[in-house]
Amino acid sequence: MELLEEHILSYGKVYPGNILKVDSFLNHCLDINLLTKLGGEFYRLFGDCGVTKILTIESSGIALACTAAPFFDVPVLFAKKHRTLNLSPEVYTTEVDSFTHGCTYTVAVSKNYLLEGDRVLIIDDFLAKGNALIGLIDLCRQAGAETVGAGIAIEKAFQGGGDRLRETGLRIESLAMIDSMSDDGTIIFRH
Amino acid sequence: MELLEEHILSYGKVYPGNILKVDSFLNHCLDINLLTKLGGEFYRLFGDCGVTKILTIESSGIALACTAAPFFDVPVLFAKKHRTLNLSPEVYTTEVDSFTHGCTYTVAVSKNYLLEGDRVLIIDDFLAKGNALIGLIDLCRQAGAETVGAGIAIEKAFQGGGDRLRETGLRIESLAMIDSMSDDGTIIFRH
Secondary structure, eight states, X not given: OHHHHHHHHHHOEEETTTEEEOTTTTSSEEOHHHHHHHHHHHHHHHTTSOOOEEXXXXXXXXXXXXXXXXXXXXXXXXXXXXXXXXXXXXXXXXXXXXXXXXXXXXXXXXXXTSOTTOEEEEEEEEESSOHHHHHHHHHHHHHTOEEEEEEEEEEEGGGOHHXXXXXXXXXXXXXXXXXXXXXXXXXXXXX | OHHHHHHHHHHOEEETTTEEEOTTTTSSEEOHHHHHHHHHHHHHHHTTSOXXXXXXXXXXXXXXXXXXXXHHXXXXXXXXXXXXXXXXXXXXXXXXXXXXXXXXXXXXXXXXXXXXXXXXXXXXXXXXXXXXXXXXXXXXXXXXXXXXXXEEEEEEGGGXXXXXXXXXXXXXXXXXXXXXXXXXXXXXXXX
């Protein structure tokens, strides 16, 4: 999506260690007009999939899920990250290794809100190694819900997580796919 | 706001220790139609205040801030919670005691996005003792931004934080104000 690529090139910052900071518009300060357009684009891509629920993960996925949800007219469910394993039996849980934070989280959703028969669109701001996405898919599987696809704002395609998941048959639509980044700030997109 | 009070009475659950669970519509599973109406109500209340930025705190404030922001046509900035004090010098920080989690967080926003002269509307899902709100106001003060008010979904008025802050001159608009809750599920609203 050209608008998002332009924002990445204009406002994103590349840091050593393959870090792309887009906190001026996507995950700290939120450009709500841009996010609404990204939400509409997810609807263009997945609007005919019979989505009944949007699933995301705190914190930075919530904003994008909330700007997409009005197009679909479905609830948003956000999975919560915990550092403990001692959670209520009323939740589905899975383990997610965080690339950004260098630790493992337990990620949980209430069994009351992720239901058998739900047709789930997963939305997140970033896809890199795919760990968060694999965790969310696992929560859907536990609930007997169907993952109809994943809508991602920025995929760091060079980290391979997206392609490995596509090989399993998952439909992933990333609005900007980065094939390479250099420490001098050069960003090459895949089209 | 009658609509929100109805949702609290219909779907909220009271637990011992003055806990009100509204995770079926406000802070885990998100009723996006309801949240959009709450966002519109904040605009009705604060639309003439020259708001330039909406400030909230992760995670559960983000959704409400994002449904309010399109009415105001301003960016959302969400403060991040950290468990460490070793943060970049490029952020304003403050300490917040969490009633829910029984710990103290360092809360931070980037100096790049909270600016001198900003007219800030703070939005959050809950107001109880007021600790998060006091922290967000402190971040605005450090930045030289003006807090024009706070828009809250549910105020647990019996915990006193809102009234103490109103006494300092802060304008707080809570869409539902709870005067008392009992373990048998009875909820009395203030009007």
